[in-house]
Amino acid sequence: MKIAVTAANGHLGTSIVNELKREIGKENVIGIVRTPEKASHLGIEIRKGDYNSRDDFNTALKGIDSLLLISGMDDPQKRIQQHRNVIEAAKQNGVKKIVYTSIIGDEEKTAFSPIVKSNRQTEKDVRESGLNWAIGRNGIYIEPDLEYIDTYTKEGEIRNCAQDGKCGYTSRKELGFAYTQMLIDDKHNGQIYNLVGELITQTQLAEYINQVFHTNLTYKSVSVEAYENERKEELGDFIGTVIAGIYNGIKIGVNNVHSDFEKASGRPHKSTIELMETFKKK
Numbered sequence: 587m588k589i590a591v592t593a594a595n596g597h598l599g600t601s602i603v604n605e606l607k608r609e610i611g612k613e614n615v616i617g618i619v620r621t622p623e624k625a626s627h628l629g630i631e632i633r634k635g636d637y638n639s640r641d642d643f644n645t646a647l648k649g650i651d652s653l654l655l656i657s658g659m660d661d662p663q664k665r666i667q668q669h670r671n672v673i674e675a676a677k678q679n680g681v682k683k684i685v686y687t688s689i690i691g692d693e694e695k696t697a698f699s700p701i702v703k704s705n706r707q708t709e710k711d712v713r714e715s716g717l718n719w720a721i722g723r724n725g726i727y728i729e730p731d732l733e734y735i736d737t738y739t740k741e742g743e744i745r746n747c748a749q750d751g752k753c754g755y756t757s758r759k760e761l762g763f764a765y766t767q768m769l770i771d772d773k774h775n776g777q778i779y780n781l782v783g784e785l786i787t788q789t790q791l792a793e794y795i796n797q798v799f800h801t802n803l804t805y806k807s808v809s810v811e812a813y814e815n816e817r818k819e820e821l822g823d824f825i826g827t828v829i830a831g832i833y834n835g836i837k838i839g840v841n842n843v844h845s846d847f848e849k850a851s852g853r854p855h856k857s858t859i860e861l862m863e864t865f866k867k868k
């Protein structure tokens with residue numbers, strides 16, 4: 587069985603490729619990437635695939651049995667067609683199964699909703715493709731928060747608008763493990779899974795970081811408007827608005843969802859403390 591992973595050189599792609607290599611052997615894993623020069627670290631066959639090019643995927647998907655489609659990073663409206671390029675090429679090439687990495691979130695209520703909505707459209711396109719399929723809705727990655735600890739420490743606090751909303755953070759390593767099982771085991775066909783970990787508040791997040799990284803952070807809650815203005819100033823309008831929308835989503839409860847991680851992967855999700863300890867060892 588040959589399994590291909592798109593955006594294979596990214597953080598999530600690399601994690602999935604590494605798990606797949608362990609499970610089915612490196613000769614059966616193909617990485618499809620926009621920039622082949624950036625993929626030599628993977629140690630597998632690499633083919634070129636830019637989501638904007640249906641032709642790239644017509645070539646890249648030859649002889650592939652199952653495909654992992656990682657959601658793109660572009661403007662939400664562009665993403666839908668980009669993902670369709672991959673899905674259409676998969677159909678044309680006789681790919682039998684497609685697994686898509688979607689996202690937890692609400693389609694209407696926050697500034698992050700346009701991105702969630704585009705992911706839901708791709709979910710629909712995947713479900714209606716006629717191929718076998720499985721879909722994961724990813725929780726928020728914990729790594730960017732942990733990479734930000736120096737800034738949190740300088741500021742003495744974690745400050746955002748999530749208030750006491752709960753969020754099931756996950757990690758790209760945990761996701762890599764779950765997606766590998768979803769690819770290789772057909773019992774997952776036709777399933778949509780929430781891939782999230784332990785549900786915690788921002789206050790708990792600060793406490794866990796203090797415990798593992800010996801910091802002294804507190805959580806400070808600010809209004810959605812104040813947080814959006816602050817993020818826009820720091821990161822520019824597009825990303826600033828998206829980040830504020832994500833924390834607004836946590837505040838209103840969209841990340842407070844049950845987890846299907848164990849169903850998808852066959853084992854419980856690691857605790858938040860364990861995710862942090864794994865990150866620290868890197």
Ligand SMILES: NC(=O)c1ccc[n+]([C@@H]2O[C@H](COP(=O)([O-])OP(=O)(O)OC[C@H]3O[C@@H](n4cnc5c(N)ncnc54)[C@H](OP(=O)(O)O)[C@@H]3O)[C@@H](O)[C@H]2O)c1
Nearest residue numbers: 593595596597598599620621636637657658659725726727
């Ligand atoms: N759950 C979360 O918290 C969260 C956070 C951020 C993002 N995401 C989503 O999860 C996805 C994977 O995350 P990640 O951590 O692996 O991100 P990442 O490390 O930034 O990798 C993004 C990957 O997407 C590829 N890519 C971008 N545009 C492409 C195109 N037009 N055609 C083909 N490949 C393209 C990049 O290729 P190049 O190296 O050539 O640029 C790279 O391999 C993201 O794309 C995003 O949709 C989720």
